Amino acid sequence: MGRFHFRIPLEVRYGDLDPQWHVNNARYLSFLEQGRIAYLVHLGLWDGQDFNNLGLIVADIHVSYLAPILLFQKIYLEMCTSRIGNKSLTFAYQICDEQTGQALATAETVMVAYDYHTHQSIPVPAHWRSTIAAFEGWEK
Secondary structure (H helix, E strand, C coil): CCCCCEEEEECCCHHHECCCCEECHHHHHHHHHHHHHHHHHHCCCCCCCCHHHCCEEEEEEEEEECCCCECCCCEEEEEEEEEECCCEEEEEEEEEECCCCCEEEEEEEEEEEEECCCCEECCCCHHHHHHHHHHHCCCC
16 A cells, blocks of 8 residues: 555545536545545544544645546545644545556645634644554654
8 A cells, every 4th residue: 555554435426426427526625534534533533523622624735636536436545644743734645446546636635733612723732643653654
């Protein structure tokens, strides 16, 4: 899997399509969100229940569309944390064809550590740093 240690399958639904019969560009953001949430839950950084304790807010998104995704195409998303700053994390993503492994899209999001109770950015918690570093295989 290279630099990606986390993967989830994605389902292409009829409602994801645009008039050209491929996945609409806006749906890719939902695919990224789905992967991001699954990643946080998998790492135990969020319980998947209380959105006020999610701890991150989107600051920036970039998507490169490499090939169209079609109805019933078997695809998956893989992702990793590529950088942790003082108050932000950068996630890298790749959406691939399940049969060929071909990258269909790549993306990056900058996520700001955020306290939804005080509505302020916060430093990335130390336990997030250590959990992500261990999962991603970073040396300390």
